[in-house]
Amino acid sequence: MSERPNPFSLTDTSHSVPRKDRGASLSSSVDRRYFEQVQPIFAVSSSATKLEFVDNSDPRKDLVVRKKAREWVHRNRETTRRNKGAQNAKTQEAGAVTAWDIILSRRASLKDPSSGRIDPFDMLPNVGRKVDHILEFFLTQCPEEVPGSDDALAWRSKAVALAPSRSNTVLGNMADERVSFVLWLHATTTIRDGMAGSLGTEECMYYYKLALQVMREETEKRKVKEFSDAFIAALGCFAACANFAGDFKAALVHRDALLKVLMAKGNGDLLKGIQSTKPWTQKGMAWCEIHVAAQIPATPIIPFNPPAPPKDKIPYSITIETERRTSFTLAQLPPLSLAFPGLISQFHLLCLLQASDKTPPKPPLSGPSLLTNQTIRTSPHAIRPLYCAEYTILQLLSQQKERHDHGFTNTEVVLTEAFQCFLWPALRCLPCEMKLCDLFVTRLKTALITLLDELDLPVDSDIDQAGQSPYLATSSSTPSVLSESSGTSDSDLGTLPILKIYHPTDSLVIWALFIGTLVSSVGGRPEHDWYKDRLLRHILVRNARFIRSKDHLITLLKVFPWTDTFCGTGIKKMHIPF
Known part of the structure; x- marks a missing residue:
């Protein structure tokens, strides 16, 4: 490279060159490639574009595109404000609105997508x-559509990091496909309107036709x-929903369709078809088929497959208390068949598991009946015995x-029907408004009429010399083991005395009439007057000298299965003129 001339040099003679010639000599002496090789101290370059292609074969591609677009908008939204020096700040006139104020007002009107909405x-x-209002009802007031689901915990958890997986939720599984989601909306609106006593609303019929x-x-x-799995769950949901609403023929049709689909999925083997589905699908369709079988x-056509018990065992105190109460119940009944002691246990x-559960129940819905719809989440320990008990019933x-000479006594028939009438509203925590309870109430009444006609006993007049009721022998009672070990008082679960009764079946008849009175009081069922009249007759006439107050009656009833949310609520509203 030629040496650049120094303008301050005394020996430089370029200034004597004319202006025109001097410019030419400078341009020839400077290498212009220097400006092409120099690098700036900073550069602005765009980030590499990442292309994501849409799978056109995916039926949910519209949802994927919509989700990606919303994520991009929220990710690139401006979150910081440019700092301005105090010396450059200008004093605003009164009432002046800057562009930044407009941005702040718009940003304040934006709602956080993670708050309030279940599906932001x-x-x-x-x-x-x-469907936001349907989702809100489902998570706050709807009874458990499948026992042991985690919807309220997974979809409304305050601590997201501790929230359970949505694989064990009804909404998480029924929203996989449109067909299952529509059927779930139909079932939820039917339950909601059925609990309110207004089946056939416009929204309910819309989802019914759409389903x-x-x-x-x-x-x-x-x-x-x-x-x-979503299609199979939709078939089971349709069968259970039709059964809930009283369309029993449609329930049978969709139950048969469910079994045919499982047979086809297993190449003619029903068990293989069931095993090819997810665990939640197996649990859900089993309970849907139990609906129709009841x-x-x-007996359910789907083979007996009880769910696995939880890892932690049932508390020892509850196990001992269960054995104690079972012995009391068996002492008040005549000899029973082999299956009944285990069923009573x-x-x-x-x-006891329901009474010891500390999970707060959902808010009840008040109504004109003796009961209020108070939903409780099924304990994980209760899922297996609940399934086994219903299958045995x-x-x-x-x-x-099936057989006229089945070999069961009338006492055992009444006990079986009373257990069935008690399990669904008290232990399964389903509302008594479901039409399935109409069948339970009618069958229990038929069994009670047969037993009462067989007994045909006169009004009791025996009384001991001390003038005390033979029902209450509190001196020989055994205390509950739950008061010290589990922190539950006897007043909550009941102190059970050893009862002395003259007729072995009187206590069972009173308990069965009490259950029938509670269930028949919902929905204006015609059997309610019969149940109430017979119950008052057994309490105030037949056993007037033995049951002298409501406390005596509660003591008698607690010898049999008893829950505070069902039996305790009902007896508080029941008027008995002692």
Whole structure:
């Protein structure tokens, strides 16, 4: 490179060159490639663009695109404000509105998508209407559609890091496909309107028609390989919902369709078809089929498959108390068949587990009946005995129905029907407004009439010399073991004295009439007057000298399965003129 001339040099003669020639000499002496090689001290370069291609074969591609767009908007939204020096700040005139004030006002009007809404990004399938109010009812007041689900914990958890997985939730599984989500909306609106006594509202009928349309379309176009868990859950949901609303023929049709789909999925083997589904699907369709089996009644067609027990065992104090209460109950009854002692023990265990559960119940819905719909989440320890108890009851009812000479006594028939009438509203925590309870109340009444006609006992007049009731022998009572070990007082679970009764079946008849009175009081059922009249007759006439107050009656009733949310609430509202 040629040496650059120094303008201050004394020996430089370039200044004597004319202006025109001097410019030419400078341009020739400077290498212009220097400016092409120099690098700036900073550079502005755009980040590499990452392309994400949409899978056109994905039926939910619209939801994916919508979710990605919302994520991009929230990620690139301005979150910081440019700092301005105090020396450059200008004094604003009164009432002046700057551009930053407008931005702040707009930002304040934006709602945090993670607060308030259950589905902030609209990821649930589109059904043509808003479903936020249905989701709100489902998480606050709806009874458990599948026992042991974690919807209220997973979808409304305050600590997101500690929230359980949504794989064990009804909403998480029923929202996988549009067909299952529509059926779930139909079932939830039916339960909501049924609890309010207003079946057939416009919204309920809209989802009912939409469910029929979607189910028909999906059934026609799906092949065996396309029978997904969501489609199977939709069939089971339709059967249980129809059973709840009283459409028993439709429930049988959809139950049979569910079994055919499982047979096709297992290449003719029902058990293989069941095992090919997810654990939650197996649990859900088993309870949906039990719904229909309780209506017939018959043994469920889906094979007996009790859920696995939880890792932690049942507290020892509850186990001992269950045995104690079972012995009291068996002492008040005549000899029973082999299946009944275990069944009685399971019912007492379920009642104690419900009483010891510290989970706060959902708010009750007040009504004109003796009961209020108070929903309680099923304890994990109670799921297995609840399933086993219902399966045993259905086996007993099926045997009693199929053969006239079934070998069961009338006392055992009444006990079985009373257990069935008690399990669904008291232990399963379903509302008594469901039409399935109409069948339970009628069958229990028929069994009681047969037993009462067989007994045909006169009014009791025996009394001991001390003038005390033989029902209450508190001196020989045994205390509960729950007061010290589990922190539950006897006043909560009841102190059980050894009862002395003249007729072995009188206590069972009173308990069965009491359960029938509570269930029949909901929905204006015609059997309610019969139950109430018979109950008052047994308390105030037949056993007038033995049951002298409501406390005596409660002591007698607590020998049999008892829950405070069902029996305790009902007896408080029941007027008995002692």
